[in-house]
Amino acid sequence: MRRWAVFTLVAGFVCALAAPAQAAPADPPPTVDYVIIAGVPGLRWEDLSATNTPTLWQMAERGSIASLSVQSADQPTCPLDGWVTLGAGNRALWSAGPAAPPSPGVACPEVPVEVERPDGIGAYLPDQRNVVRHNKERLPYGAVPGALAESVRCTVAVGTGAAVAAARPFGRVDRYEPELPQRPAELLDDCVLGIVAAGAVAATDPVSRQAQARQADALLARVLAARPPDSLVIVAGLSDTDDSRRLHVVIADGPGWERGWLTSASTGRDGYLQLVDLAPTALTATGRALPEGVFAGQPARSVPGRPAELGVAVTQPADADREAGAQRRIATWFFGVLAAVQFALAVAVVPLLRRARLPAGPVASASPRFGFHGLIRRGGGTARSLAVPRPVVAVIEVLLVASALAIPAALVADAVPWWRAEHPGLLFTAVTLALLAAGTAVVRLTPVYRRTLGPLAMVASIAAVVVAVDLVTGARLQLNGVAGYSALSGRYAGLGRVGLGIFAAGTLLVAGCLAQRVRRTWRPWVMGIVGGAGVLLAGSPYLGADAVGAIALTAGVGIAVVISTGGWLTFGRLAWATLAGVVVTAGFALLDLSRPDAERDRLGRFLTALGDGTGGRAVQRAAASTVGALDSPLTVLAVVGAVLVWFALLRPWGGLKRLFGIYPAIRAAMAGIATAAVIGGVLGGSGLDVAGAVAALTVPMAALASLRVLDHASDRTQPPLAPPGGEAAAPVQPGAPEAAGEPATGSDQRHEQGGGVRLAAKVLPWNPVDGAINT
Numbered sequence: 157m158r159r160w161a162v163f164t165l166v167a168g169f170v171c172a173l174a175a176p177a178q179a180a181p182a183d184p185p186p187t188v189d190y191v192i193i194a195g196v197p198g199l200r201w202e203d204l205s206a207t208n209t210p211t212l213w214q215m216a217e218r219g220s221i222a223s224l225s226v227q228s229a230d231q232p233t234c235p236l237d238g239w240v241t242l243g244a245g246n247r248a249l250w251s252a253g254p255a256a257p258p259s260p261g262v263a264c265p266e267v268p269v270e271v272e273r274p275d276g277i278g279a280y281l282p283d284q285r286n287v288v289r290h291n292k293e294r295l296p297y298g299a300v301p302g303a304l305a306e307s308v309r310c311t312v313a314v315g316t317g318a319a320v321a322a323a324r325p326f327g328r329v330d331r332y333e334p335e336l337p338q339r340p341a342e343l344l345d346d347c348v349l350g351i352v353a354a355g356a357v358a359a360t361d362p363v364s365r366q367a368q369a370r371q372a373d374a375l376l377a378r379v380l381a382a383r384p385p386d387s388l389v390i391v392a393g394l395s396d397t398d399d400s401r402r403l404h405v406v407i408a409d410g411p412g413w414e415r416g417w418l419t420s421a422s423t424g425r426d427g428y429l430q431l432v433d434l435a436p437t438a439l440t441a442t443g444r445a446l447p448e449g450v451f452a453g454q455p456a457r458s459v460p461g462r463p464a465e466l467g468v469a470v471t472q473p474a475d476a477d478r479e480a481g482a483q484r485r486i487a488t489w490f491f492g493v494l495a496a497v498q499f500a501l502a503v504a505v506v507p508l509l510r511r512a513r514l515p516a517g518p519v520a521s522a523s524p525r526f527g528f529h530g531l532i533r534r535g536g537g538t539a540r541s542l543a544v545p546r547p548v549v550a551v552i553e554v555l556l557v558a559s560a561l562a563i564p565a566a567l568v569a570d571a572v573p574w575w576r577a578e579h580p581g582l583l584f585t586a587v588t589l590a591l592l593a594a595g596t597a598v599v600r601l602t603p604v605y606r607r608t609l610g611p612l613a614m615v616a617s618i619a620a621v622v623v624a625v626d627l628v629t630g631a632r633l634q635l636n637g638v639a640g641y642s643a644l645s646g647r648y649a650g651l652g653r654v655g656l657g658i659f660a661a662g663t664l665l666v667a668g669c670l671a672q673r674v675r676r677t678w679r680p681w682v683m684g685i686v687g688g689a690g691v692l693l694a695g696s697p698y699l700g701a702d703a704v705g706a707i708a709l710t711a712g713v714g715i716a717v718v719i720s721t722g723g724w725l726t727f728g729r730l731a732w733a734t735l736a737g738v739v740v741t742a743g744f745a746l747l748d749l750s751r752p753d754a755e756r757d758r759l760g761r762f763l764t765a766l767g768d769g770t771g772g773r774a775v776q777r778a779a780a781s782t783v784g785a786l787d788s789p790l791t792v793l794a795v796v797g798a799v800l801v802w803f804a805l806l807r808p809w810g811g812l813k814r815l816f817g818i819y820p821a822i823r824a825a826m827a828g829i830a831t832a833a834v835i836g837g838v839l840g841g842s843g844l845d846v847a848g849a850v851a852a853l854t855v856p857m858a859a860l861a862s863l864r865v866l867d868h869a870s871d872r873t874q875p876p877l878a879p880p881g882g883e884a885a886a887p888v889q890p891g892a893p894e895a896a897g898e899p900a901t902g903s904d905q906r907h908e909q910g911g912g913v914r915l916a917a918k919v920l921p922w923n924p925v926d927g928a929i930n931t
Contacts, residue, residue: 185412185458187443190387192350193434194379195242195317196372197235198357199393199405201474206467208366209373211380212407215391217466219409220458222418222429223473225643226395226404229295234264235356236320238395238431240287242351243321245435245451246299250320251290263399269316277331279319284327300325303450304435308349308442314340315353322351336375341382348442352379358397386411388441394431401484401644403477406434408456410441416458423648424701425635426459427472430646475576479636480644482575486584487638491789494562494852495796501559502800504552505859509866510809553611553863556856558596560615563639563658563852564622565591570637584638608864609819612857613669619853620662620690623655627699631655650701651694653840654790657849660709660832663690664716665854668825671720679720679821687713687828691740704839708846710740712832719827722820790848797851800859811862818865829854 201223206213228237229247236250250267272280284301291299302325305311312331313322319329331346344350355372359365376391383389388411393404406429408418417426420433432453436446440455463469566588574583595618604610626633627650634640634652641652651659667686671679691713693699695706714733719725805812816823829850836846 185410185441188386188388188410188441190344190348190350190384191438191441192344192352192379192383192387192389193242193321193438194352194354194376194389194391195239195321195394196354196357196391196405197238197317197393197395198397199369199372199391200357200402201405201470201477203357203365203369204405204470209369211373211377212369212391212405213466215376215380215389215407215409216470218414219407220413220416220418221408221462221469221473222406222427222456223403223476223643224392224394224406224429224431225423225646225648226393226431227644227646228395228431229291229297229299232263232396232399232401233431234267235317235395235397236267236269239317239320239353240291240301241299241431242392242394242434243304243323244291244299244301245303245432245453247295247297247432247452248287248291248299248301249295250287264395264397269320271316271319271332271334273332279313279323279329279332281319281323281327281329284323284325288325297452298449299452300450302326303447304349304438305330307439307444307447308347310347310349312343312347312350314343314351317353318351322349336378339382340378341384344379344382345384349438354379354391356397357393360398380409388413388438390434390437392431392434394434400481403473403480403643405473408437408458413458415462415464416460417462418456419459420456421454422452423643424650425648426461427476428643428648429456475573476636476643479573479575480642482580482584483636483638483640483642484644486581487642488789489581490566490584490588490638491793491848494559495789495792497562498559498793498852498856499796501552501555501856502796502804502859505556505800505863506804508549508552508863509804509811509859549863553860554596554600556860557599557611557615558592560853560856561592561595561599561618562588563654563849564619565595566639567622567626567633567637567655567658570633570640608861609669609672609822612665612822612861615853615857616662616665616669618662619658620666623651623659623662624693626655627651627693631700650699651705653836653845654849656694656702656705656708656836656840657833657846658853659690659694660705660712660836660846661829661850661853663687663709664712664825664828664832665822665857667713667716668720668819668821671821671824672819676721679824680717683713683717683720683821683824687716705836707740708832708836708839710736711835712828712830714828715831716824716828718824720821720824725827788843788845788848790852791844793848794844794851797848797855800855805855805858805862809866811866812858815858815861815865822861826854826858 203209204212204216226233226238226241227247228241229249230237233241234250237248240248240250250269270282272282274280288301291297291301300306302323305322305324310330311322312333313319313329314333314336316334319332322332323329331343333343336352337343352375354375355368357365357368357372359368380389389409391405391407391409393406395404396402406418418429419426420429420437422430422433430453432451433456434453436451436453437456439446446455566584568591569584569587572583572587574580574587577583599605599611599614599618602610602614604614631640631649631651634655635648636642639654641647641654664687667683667690670686671682674682687709691706691709694702694709700706711733714736715725717736718729718733723729801812804810816826833847833850837844840846
């Protein structure tokens with residue numbers, strides 16, 4: 157009944173609190189009669205200015221703006237891939253046959269597109285059928301090139317790229333002109349949807365880029381002068397032009413789109429839009445229903461909050477572009493260096509673990525001059541010297557704390573705009589090291605540091621609090637952060653892969669440390685309440701917005717709850733944990749399915765895909781994502797951590813088993829962490845990224861705690877010696893706490909001394925016959 161109450165509490169707490177009141181939906185903008193989409197591959201916010209691109213500047217001033225993520229079915233997104241993705245409303249590729257070998261040093265080579273004009277009015281793309289077949293049969297996204305054109309009665313295309321976007325699945329373009337006519341008003345008035353190729357900004361030197369941006373701006377001025385009344389014009393930098401993946405320009409100018417930020421349910425963050433959002437935006441703006449199961453994006457909308465002065469407003473998307481670009485370069489070496497450091501620490505810790513435990517023997521004591529240990533017999537002479545100087549041990553412990561705090565420090569470092577510096581990598585390194593030194597000093601100088609679990613508890617608390625505060629304040633540190641996620645990779649809000657690993661490990665370790673300080677019968681309650689609060693933060697649609705991460709954390713909390721009192725994971729306990737996980741998972745699934753299609757998380761979208769028969773593609777995408785994530789430096793962190801745990805810490809001399817035996821709540825927490833890491837990686841399609849983040853925090857702290865336990869593994873309760881003169885010591889009263897053998901906490905019959913764990917023996921009264929204490 158106690159376990160049933162615990163699981164009912166956890167499930168009810170999570171399901172009730174994870175569903176806050178739904179926000180009132182924003183009023184949709186008024187419908188228009190025409191939509192014109194002008195594509196300028198490579199156009200970035202740094203290319204716009206009031207003097208060089210006055211037309212674009214005026215559009216941005218009176219319209220709504222955002223940063224555009226141009227993900228297609230491959231990276232980088234080359235211009236033709238961007239055009240076909242625009243027409244499909246889903247991640248697609250322009251591939252009409254066998255892929256040509258890449259040109260050395262050219263990320264986006266020129267690809268000729270054959271455009272036939274049999275009647276002089278429209279056009280025909282003979283390669284379109286092969287492109288449709290390639291995307292439907294060989295790619296896991298289920299894209300249908302031409303789906304946007306199929307959703308309207310008539311389309312106009314100006315330019316080759318626009319023809320790729322406006323072509324129907326069988327290759328027909330309704331109205332086509334290779335260049336914008338001198339008087340384009342009649343052409344743009346013919347069809348409800350117009351797509352214009354307005355040039356490209358592909359140069360790398362600033363002078364050439366300014367010239368290309370001016371050309372695009374001049375063509376857009378002619379389009380705006382000829383736009384039909386009651387029309388919406390969208391300008392989008394819809395692709396990259398080289399391998400430097402960046403965020404691009406998107407501007408919406410029309411009735412109902414005045415002076416705001418653009419956003420969509422697919423991004424969940426103001427000021428960010430995806431390329432796949434443009435097709436559903438065009439249909440919704442004209443009042444047309446979206447085709448089911450075709451578009452991957454969601455309609456954009458304009459929200460208030462943009463600064464009144466455009467010069468100030470434009471700095472935000474331009475700054476986001478710089479940060480995302482810098483994050484991509486720095487994140488790889490940051491996690492690579494962290495993996496190397498933790499590998500070096502693992503090599504250094506192994507000999508300390510082997511020497512940490514004093515050999516058993518007659519009356520002996522540890523020399524105060526050494527750490528692990530100079531052994532001195534009473535009466536003189538050294539029995540055996542395994543001398544490791546105490547300063548060396550202290551340095552290793554501090555380095556273990558610092559390595560565990562590296563990811564939280566990098567997360568906080570993103571509060572400083574390091575990406576604006578001339579050398580962003582150096583500034584990020586300096587800020588991170590300063591935060592790391594401050595955090596390590598706080599842990600080291602706190603009095604609780606001397607206790608066995610003191611460093612572990614403090615590091616876990618810091619990590620969990622950093623991620624929790626970031627989630628409550630809008631996850632601004634994780635967006636485009638080195639230790640977070642990039643808008644270039646399709647994540648814009650909520651809890652990321654690295655954040656999930658750090659948060660799950662920190663939450664469960666904190667729960668384990670708190671549970672260890674209460675009576676055995678209360679431990680499941682402490683584990684359940686603290687873990688339930690973590691699940692709430694991870695799974696709430698308005699905080700972590702990660703239903704998959706919440707499910708993984710729920711499974712970890714369930715395992716931790718059932719074994720927090722000690723013992724093995726029996727079939728009965730596993731059944732209770734599974735039941736709790738099923739209840740919470742069902743609650744999150746129902747919550748996600750009750751939301752509009754546009755606002756559903758991965759769990760809701762996957763269940764919807766299962767219902768409409770496209771679940772196989774979702775599984776294929778998750779598998780491809782998992783395989784693609786294996787080349788991350790976080791994989792190295794996960795492997796290094798697993799090797800250290802399995803081949804060192806879990807060995808008889810490694811100390812981790814002893815730590816688990818003395819602190820069953822910590823064993824429960826670490827079992828839950830391992831469960832959450834595996835489930836989060838498998839269901840989230842993130843490979844070993846979650847496990848790598850978990851290992852970066854948990855393994856160094858487990859090694860430090862193991863060293864502390866082994867340091868006091870040979871402590872013995874010494875009997876009081878008879879005082880000089882032969883008088884016996886006063887007998888111990890049977891009713892005293894020492895006679896009962898209970899420590900002050902009343903749990904596990906143990907107490908901590910000098911930073912280690914010392915087993916408490918049950919002491920019986922003095923025996924005057926043989927002058928010894930019976931234990």
